[in-house]
Amino acid sequence: MPTYLITGGTGFVGSHAAEAAVVRGKVLALARSGSDTTFLESIGAQIVAGDLTDPAALRRAAEGIDCVIHCAAKVGDWGAVEDFRTVNVGGLRNLFDALRGTALKRFVYVSSLGVYEARHHYGTDETEPLPAAHIDGYTQSKVECETLALEEYRKYQTPVTIVRPGFIYGPRDRTVLPRLADRLRKKSVIYIARGRYALNTTYVGNLVDAIFLAAESPRAVGEVFNVTDGEFVSKRRFFEAIADGLGLPRPKASIPLWLARPLARWRENVFRRKNKPYPPLITRASVKFAGLNLDFSIAKARTVLGYDPQIGFDDGMKRALEWVAKNKPAA
Template sequence: MKIFITGASGFVGGAAARTLARDNEVLALSRSEKSDATIKALGATPVRGALNSIDAAMLRGVDAVVHCAAKVETWGPMKEFIEINVKGTERLLAAAKQAGVKRFVHIGTEAALFYGQAMNDLDETAPMAFASPLPYPRSKALAERAVRAANNDSFTTIVLRPRFIWGPGDQTLLPALKAMVKAGRFTWIDKGRALTDTVHVDNVVHAIKLALTQGKGGEAYFITDGGDPISFRDMMTKMAATIGLELPDKNMPGWLARGAAGLLDFIWRLTLRRSPPPIDPHTAALLSRNCTLKIDKARRDLGYEPVITRDAGIAALMQAGR
């Protein structure tokens, strides 16, 4: 199979490119010479371009697109999230259709349902947050809607919604934790009691491989480590331990964190600041609200089962960190 991947220089896209390149011809969108080198090291072929300039010629002869690229941040101007996550996805969909691509796998997120509320034992019938005040969730909801609406008899679109992706190659969570602890800015919210599902990056890649041939067109699927929620405190403490990092015991009540985040967000936007505030509304809500998801649909339609457990993944990270 000839597969075109976006976001291959990132965490999920890179893991997918490395695995898929073992048995397929993999092309990957690249914006720079640095990305070219990263993509080649994964065993894929770089295609120079960007989501804002993608065209059908780049996808000629491609059987499937795996769209991993996105602006994954918790704060910033809404228009930037819309431009990259929504319009970029719409351009890629149009180019793929024009090029005759048969399948489009989109890496979505449970955040597409999030406007700040608790999400307990949700399945895929839960409503999406098209009007979320939070930029990332709203943009991912709108992008997912475009992907699912593009499905037709000759163009199959599948959305995967992984939750709290972790594992080797993480470029976001562990580095951020380390930086916050070093700067003395790390604080638990509600003592880290909120429950969350998680998904190891190897399980995400497994789901992507399945979605290249399985699943119902126009549908979305939650992907997790198997329906075994864990508290943020337990998960983050375990992850930090894999790099020898001890998280401090400072704590802030959830109501205070959410209130402070709302006030800081207002001030930062009023004063047109570009750097994010110390805490933003998305992060404050995320870390103080449960998010537990059902994966029955992925099991039924994709044949999905996790290929690695949380405990095994943590043990492997611990071993790699020694």
């Protein structure tokens, strides 16, 4: 039976990847000191204390590993690019250094569809070149991580596969959906372009299916795959599903995209001049999320991996919101 190393196992995607891995083999999960590892321990994962900035811990974690599923990352749409680069790019480099010379069979790097240019997309596939510069530090670091991963494959024949999910939703999301629900509750969600454009929804279970197809397919080595639910979901449908599922008011107001873009740039500049540690309500990243058509082809994943999304948006969002409702923090 294979031995898996999961990074980011205490997080949203990583916990689901670990849960799927334990039925396939032995699971080691890298976890920072003080992290809540209760769930990982309950499913039988072995905890390796440390993080991506700790080369010694990574060397311990790398011993005897067959497959790495790398989910850990510093996320967010605000902050200095160097902060994201240090953790995400530097951490990935440390992990590759620790694994070099081992009998690794597959390294699955979980990237993001955010690596593509911040523009409208209509069926964009993996042949699209990635821009060198991006609108936020997180996305910039993800592009640099992809470059590093593919260089590792070419230079050292490390069996790397990259998967690029879109907006990930599902049970155990403790950050994004609860935050969006809070904004709906406060009536601070405003549509851009009436919410008519596509969102690249990716149910976490579908993503995990794709991750393990990528981990197990010989044809996946050295390849990159877009991963979504393969279903058109407008921004309006997305927000109304959350509102209706949690009994919150639906958004009504809307501003045009031509206004949202300069407004976001202006607010970002103001907040940076004032050295605000938190982002404004509207950023260029939030405009991309809420205002651009984000439709990406998953034909390559279907053809090469045999990926076939099993959970549709309505069912996936129902499961996600049931979890959010049951796990609301105490007032």
